[in-house]
Amino acid sequence: MVKVGVVGYGVIGQRLADGVARQKDMELVGVADVAPTLAIRALKEKGMPYNLYLAVPDNAKAFEELNIPVSGTLEELVQKVDVILDATSAGVGAKNKELYAKYNKKAIFQGGEKNSVADVFFHGYANYEKGLGKQFLKLTSCNTTGLIRSVDCLDRLYGIEKVAITIVRRVADPGDYHRGLTNALQVDKAPSHQAVDLMTIMPHIEATGILIHTPVTHGHIITVVAKGKKKITKEMALEAFKTHDRIRVVRLADGFLGNASLFRYARDLGNPRGDMYEIAVWEESIVESGDDIMYAINIPQEAVTIPETMDAVRACMEMETDRLKAVAETNKYLGLGKWK
Numbered sequence: 001m002v003k004v005g006v007v008g009y010g011v012i013g014q015r016l017a018d019g020v021a022r023q024k025d026m027e028l029v030g031v032a033d034v035a036p037t038l039a040i041r042a043l044k045e046k047g048m049p050y051n052l053y054l055a056v057p058d059n060a061k062a063f064e065e066l067n068i069p070v071s072g073t074l075e076e077l078v079q080k081v082d083v084i085l086d087a088t089s090a091g092v093g094a095k096n097k098e099l100y101a102k103y104n105k106k107a108i109f110q111g112g113e114k115n116s117v118a119d120v121f122f123h124g125y126a127n128y129e130k131g132l133g134k135q136f137l138k139l140t141s142c143n144t145t146g147l148i149r150s151v152d153c154l155d156r157l158y159g160i161e162k163v164a165i166t167i168v169r170r171v172a173d174p175g176d177y178h179r180g181l182t183n184a185l186q187v188d189k190a191p192s193h194q195a196v197d198l199m200t201i202m203p204h205i206e207a208t209g210i211l212i213h214t215p216v217t218h219g220h221i222i223t224v225v226a227k228g229k230k231k232i233t234k235e236m237a238l239e240a241f242k243t244h245d246r247i248r249v250v251r252l253a254d255g256f257l258g259n260a261s262l263f264r265y266a267r268d269l270g271n272p273r274g275d276m277y278e279i280a281v282w283e284e285s286i287v288e289s290g291d292d293i294m295y296a297i298n299i300p301q302e303a304v305t306i307p308e309t310m311d312a313v314r315a316c317m318e319m320e321t322d323r324l325k326a327v328a329e330t331n332k333y334l335g336l337g338k339w340k
């Protein structure tokens with residue numbers, strides 16, 4: 001059993017902890033955070049399913065006052081585990097890295113950290129082998145994770161030379177009042193970092209793109225225009241997406257009209273918090289444009305990076321050296337592909 005600790009119990013950290021708890025070949029030793037946030041209070045109210053460690057021991061009194069049981073300090077947690085999943089606020093992971101390095105532990109960082117924090121910029125499907133045995137891995141951001149899933153899916157079957165993407169990005173997670181509510185669209189400088197990141201992970205593909213912020217909280221939508229080495233037809237793209245366990249093909253005709261239909265469907269399924277690990281591609285969005293293929297995908301930003309982070313644990317701990325066997329293990333434990 002590989003022993004795992006989660007540092008930062010926020011939007012991503014809570015979901016990483018749940019994800020690890022579902023992997024039968026990993027043990028969640030505990031989670032760490034700095035303060036009794038609402039997520040920590042909810043953890044207590046749920047009966048402390050996960051042990052809690054303090055990242056700032058000086059804050060112990062605040063936890064005591066709320067009768068929140070504490071199992072030790074972050075430093076103690078680090079010593080007990082084989083690998084840390086750092087899901088702290090962007091930039092904090094780079095500081096925490098010193099502690100992980102001090103005890104010679106492996107660590108996996110999320111998309112908000114700079115690429116320089118890690119030995120490998122990692123995606124479970126696109127470059128699994130590069131993560132094998134490495135000490136520090138960094139996951140792609142939510143949009144990039146989903147984008148790469150779909151492009152890698154077509155690339156491996158048919159070969160892709162070039163993609164152009166448009167991202168309609170959710171402006172904040174539910175409850176992120178500090179980000180403000182902007183009833184407006186905001187355009188970022190091109191090329192978007194997701195296109196640049198894709199080229200870092202898949203250097204054989206030329207990518208560019210534009211990102212527009214929009215005031216919604218339930219998912220991003222990316223449109224992709226991809227140029228194959230040979231022409232990819234709508235049927236070929238559909239067939240490829242249907243075989244992929246982290247891509248759900250949905251239809252407008254069935255009532256999946258947009259991001260909100262998918263969020264509601266996930267809630268109807270009883271998924272905790274309405275989470276979805278899979279990206280969705282709309283069947284009716286797949287369209288040929290000359291020799292190019294175009295399609296739209298939905299990115300459930302709060303949960304989409306969890307499966308690839310589980311893959312990262314398998315890679316850095318060398319639990320499995322074969323890419324497809326590794327992602328299949330993660331998929332099995334997270335129930336991915338069960339809709340087929």
Ligand SMILES: NC(=O)c1ccc[n+]([C@@H]2O[C@H](COP(=O)([O-])OP(=O)(O)OC[C@H]3O[C@@H](n4cnc5c(N)ncnc54)[C@H](O)[C@@H]3O)[C@@H](O)[C@H]2O)c1
Pocket residue numbers: 007008009010011012013032033034035037055087088089090091092110111112113141142173301302305
């Ligand atoms: N929210 C998303 O949709 C999303 C999607 C993909 C990737 N990410 C990335 O995941 C990472 C975490 O983002 P998030 O949205 O979960 O943030 P968040 O603010 O919801 O959670 C961060 C947590 O880290 C805790 N924290 C801060 N400093 C700490 C420290 N020194 N030690 C321990 N805990 C500390 C905070 O108290 C908070 O609970 C970032 O790199 C972000 O870019 C976020």
